[in-house]
Amino acid sequence: MRNLFPILTVVAAIFALWYAGSVVLNAPWAYDKAERAGVELTTKDLFADTMSQKKPKLPPPHQVGQEIWKTTGAMVAKGRAFSKRSLIYHSWITLSATLLGFALGTGFGILLSVGIVYNRTMDMSVMPWVIASQTIPILAIAPMIIVVLNAVGISGLLPKAVISMYLSFFPVVVGMVKGLRSPDHMQVDQMKTWNATKGQEFWKLRLPSSMPFLFPSLKVAMAASLVGAIVGELPTGAVAGLGARLLGGSYYGQTIQIWSALITAAVLAAALVGIIGLIQKVVLKRMGMA
Amino acid sequence: MGWLLAGFVFWLVAWRANVWLAAKPRTRATGLLVPTIFGVSIIVIWECVVRGFDINPVLLPAPSVIAVTFATSIPTLWADFVQTAIKGALSGYVIGCGAAFLTAIAIDRFPFLQRGLLPVGNFVAALPIIGMAPIMVMWFGFDWQSKAAVVVIMVFFPMLVNTVEGLQATDHMQRDLMRTYAASYPQTLMKLRLPAAMPFVFNGLKISTTLALIGAIVAEFFGSPIKGMGFRISTEVGRLALDMVWAEIVVAALAGSLFYGGVALLEKAVTFWHPSQRKSR
Numbered sequence: 136m137r138n139l140f141p142i143l144t145v146v147a148a149i150f151a152l153w154y155a156g157s158v159v160l161n162a163p164w165a166y167d168k169a170e171r172a173g174v175e176l177t178t179k180d181l182f183a184d185t186m187s188q189k190k191p192k193l194p195p196p197h198q199v200g201q202e203i204w205k206t207t208g209a210m211v212a213k214g215r216a217f218s219k220r221s222l223i224y225h226s227w228i229t230l231s232a233t234l235l236g237f238a239l240g241t242g243f244g245i246l247l248s249v250g251i252v253y254n255r256t257m258d259m260s261v262m263p264w265v266i267a268s269q270t271i272p273i274l275a276i277a278p279m280i281i282v283v284l285n286a287v288g289i290s291g292l293l294p295k296a297v298i299s300m301y302l303s304f305f306p307v308v309v310g311m312v313k314g315l316r317s318p319d320h321m322q323v324d325q326m327k328t329w330n331a332t333k334g335q336e337f338w339k340l341r342l343p344s345s346m347p348f349l350f351p352s353l354k355v356a357m358a359a360s361l362v363g364a365i366v367g368e369l370p371t372g373a374v375a376g377l378g379a380r381l382l383g384g385s386y387y388g389q390t391i392q393i394w395s396a397l398i399t400a401a402v403l404a405a406a407l408v409g410i411i412g413l414i415q416k417v418v419l420k421r422m423g424m425a
Numbered sequence: 426m427g428w429l430l431a432g433f434v435f436w437l438v439a440w441r442a443n444v445w446l447a448a449k450p451r452t453r454a455t456g457l458l459v460p461t462i463f464g465v466s467i468i469v470i471w472e473c474v475v476r477g478f479d480i481n482p483v484l485l486p487a488p489s490v491i492a493v494t495f496a497t498s499i500p501t502l503w504a505d506f507v508q509t510a511i512k513g514a515l516s517g518y519v520i521g522c523g524a525a526f527l528t529a530i531a532i533d534r535f536p537f538l539q540r541g542l543l544p545v546g547n548f549v550a551a552l553p554i555i556g557m558a559p560i561m562v563m564w565f566g567f568d569w570q571s572k573a574a575v576v577v578i579m580v581f582f583p584m585l586v587n588t589v590e591g592l593q594a595t596d597h598m599q600r601d602l603m604r605t606y607a608a609s610y611p612q613t614l615m616k617l618r619l620p621a622a623m624p625f626v627f628n629g630l631k632i633s634t635t636l637a638l639i640g641a642i643v644a645e646f647f648g649s650p651i652k653g654m655g656f657r658i659s660t661e662v663g664r665l666a667l668d669m670v671w672a673e674i675v676v677a678a679l680a681g682s683l684f685y686g687g688v689a690l691l692e693k694a695v696t697f698w699h700p701s702q703r704k705s706r
Contacts, residue, residue: 138540140541141538141540141542142540142541142544143541144537144541145538145541145545146545149545160564192563255447255448256440256447256448256459258447259447259451259455259456259459259460260460260462260463261463262460264460264463264464267678267682276674278658278659278662279662279667279670279671282663282665283667286483286484286665355551358551358552358553365553365555366643369643377556381556381558381559382559382647385559385562385563385647385648390560390563393556393559393560394560397556397557397560400552400553401552401553404551404552405551405552
């Protein structure tokens, strides 16, 4: 609660800057229009015009808000929530690829980290390449993966999910390797004195103590897989999904559409990360770690 | 069939060699050799699989074909590299990280900003900022300036969050000690807090290296002059000239690794005192 006032102040400042920015950036076009019409522009007119242009350079927040409402809430009210013009439909397309990619990436990441922790050869040979794989911009491969999989006849959800998976497995591997190695020697030795098998050591000691490391990784992975899904929609000229909305908006100069897709993606990311945060709180509390 | 068998045999031999090497006491040589063998065996298996199954080069070109393409189109690749990595990514990286660093010091100075801006910054850092690319292209034109702008936005928040965290890494005892020395705020900053923040700062810088390249490349998907790595990748994919795409990916991988490696070396030189830099074992 102590933080609420500063946060609100900062958010208010961001909105103020946004409005000021849209006045400044949209002004040239307003002047241009007025000059061609041969009228003198008063400050009041200028302000009114910059707030309501059709293709503004920077749409003011309320225009974006209206566009989002028009393509979500109003669509629901009309009973056409899943029409092709509704952002809910596009968000769902992106969300499904994100979730599938996230699930695959998390599963793969956890398996890989178990292998790395328990197999010395794998640790030495795979781990450096896992790290190296992240120093190359994987998103650069996105268009190729999409087109190649398309050529073999796989299209739609899976290629996007593959890109999401690639982006999300890395944080999980790093976090889980750290987590699975977090029990100290005393604890491992204790397990040994109890004559615990390898399996028991894993399920009763290593896995539980890796949980505080897993959840922050999952948050990063979730955000990354959303980025992957959005970028995965760019190269094929896809017709559906938030990435497609961004691309379409940029082709036709529909700035309001770009911004509304952007804000929707942001809300989606925040919601997904927030859900993981909630699960983290509940799980760690029940395990007595938080 | 022969190719497949050869690949399988090579994989078996390489894996046995790695198991044998990994069981030996860890030295610098084995630490380098094991991942190298693993990498080489992947390339060899790739080559053998492509030849063995006679895979269409439109789907997956063999490493040898990619190498030939790479060698014959070095001038194009170099021009793309300069356009995207040097002009776009590097300038954006420097501006973005510099701005974030200064902002972090300002935030650190004023606790009010810290409590307000940091949660917002943490929030923004998790958002799909890459989506800003079409807007930046619209604002700053098709050339590298718009790519640099995308990179600035992408690296700003991770860098900011890390630097602020680093500036708080000193504990009360240390700060109180500076107080007893009657050190001023700039003195405390220069002599105690900035050095202590360096591991975190470099963490931010290292994360930002990959983000910068990704940002510059993806921004080119939204419009670019007729050179640049993102432009080349998207057009050659359209023409199904995958060997060229892979050559471009090799360039991206090399550039990314060199960039990351350079920052890591710098980190080693600056934070030689930090426990994570000490030789373990």
